[in-house]
Amino acid sequence: MLLEVRQLTKSFGGLLALSNVSFTVEKGDVVGLIGPNGSGKSTAFNIMAGTFPPTSGQVLLEGKDITGLPAHQVSARGIARSFQLVRPFLHLTALQNVMAGRMYGHEPVASTHQAKTEAMAILAFIGLAEKNQTKAGSLTVMERKWLELGRALATRPKLLLLDEFMAGLTPTEVNAAMSLIGEFKEQGITVIVVEHIVKAVMNLSNHVIVLNAGTKIAEGSPQEVSRDPHVIKAYLGERYAAH
């Protein structure tokens, strides 16, 4: 078991964003985390990534308790994430963005030269090799998304959290993203994706978790989840279930 989340609860003032959510993730899984807006998906990511601690509950990575560790230590333990609203380093070049990930994070390299070589390989992998000297601020919104993914991959994560990575992508780009995520498994990277493109989630994931209003209402294989009447009612709607 790579990740175990135990009875995660988070309240913001009076608002209960997550309530007693538990699930586990196996190594090599592609887990889809779905649910309506405001159901607590990003909050769950923020807690797992150490952005803020939960009100109660635990996060265990490979059996070790990482609850409440600051984000930079969580990254060093092997969890990387993309942000729902991308946050590339705008005044740094694409190469520097990825190099920063390569020189920190999990399994960092100390040599600038080696970091540069490996960062170039990652830029090629995400299709930004030619733009390596371009400042991130001069990239398109889509390119920035890919760059942020490259920067996260550069930390050599065991677990990658992708928060609405496909939102706003064209159908071609969605396909590119899906085949890329498909390759992560071979690289030993486990992924949790938050997506609203239901078809993509169902195709990608071998396991789906459904949140609604801060509670887990279903989990299982994509087939099981898409037939679940609670899920249909809360999120998928009759139209998707009919397929």
Next chain:
Amino acid sequence: MKYGGWLIAGVLLAALLVTPQLPFSNNKILTILIQLFIVAAMASSWNILAGFAGQVNLGHAAFFGLGALTTRLMWLDGYPLALSFVAGGLVAALFALAIGFPALRLRGIYFAIGTLALAEALNETVSNILPGNSALPGPQLVSYELPSRYYLALGVVLVVVAVAYWLTQARLGLGMMSVRENEAAAQAIGINAFRHKLWAFIISAFLAGITGSAFAYFHVSYYYQHTFTPLWTFDAVLVTFVGGVGTVAGPILGAIFFVVIRDVLATNLTNFHQVIFGVLFILVVLILPGGFLELWDRLRVRMTNSK
């Protein structure tokens, strides 16, 4: 850095090294150059924390003052100059370490206000405890000559620029710039934001401290409080922004421009340079956020495109 840049830097350095030996060299020229080195070192050291790590320190004068005070007192007390000089940097760095823990928890404008307040408190304290003037005693006055002051100040600015350049090539500097760009994203890729800000603060303070040390060795007579006045901070801020914040060459360019205006063109008009620099600062902030260096880059791009 490109080949041409290294060439210019090499020629400039060689010229600066031989300047005191040249026949036309005189005390006026050496004094202006020493002042240039001090302004450039102050700007460049300020830029390490503000330009690289993104933390606007409005109390930079405190580190200059602490370095100057430490060196002056030790040196005049009979300690070797080298020891007094290094001690100046260390005292400044230790002060940064001590105030860094609370101050760097403050964000953005609050950090700027906090450092300004701390430096002003120190300024007041020094003016109360040491209200007087520090003049060189007889023996030091008799042996006083400018070239050794010149070489010390030149050495200081070279060290500051070398450290700044090294940071642009090193992991530590990349981490600092990542923190400047986006703290949450930097943390998410494993960068300890607080530690990087603290390192930037300590390095910046040490370098401002030894700049103060060079000032203490250079000046024959000055009020102790003079080195703690906020003007040292504001000059460094203006010079850095006008030259190009966050770059290695920017603070140097800005300093050259500043000293040319202050000590060469406007010697008869007191504080006229501040008016010019105030206006330039506003223009830069409004229309040219990259300073002179960006203007230069834009011109170069236009020239290569029109070829």
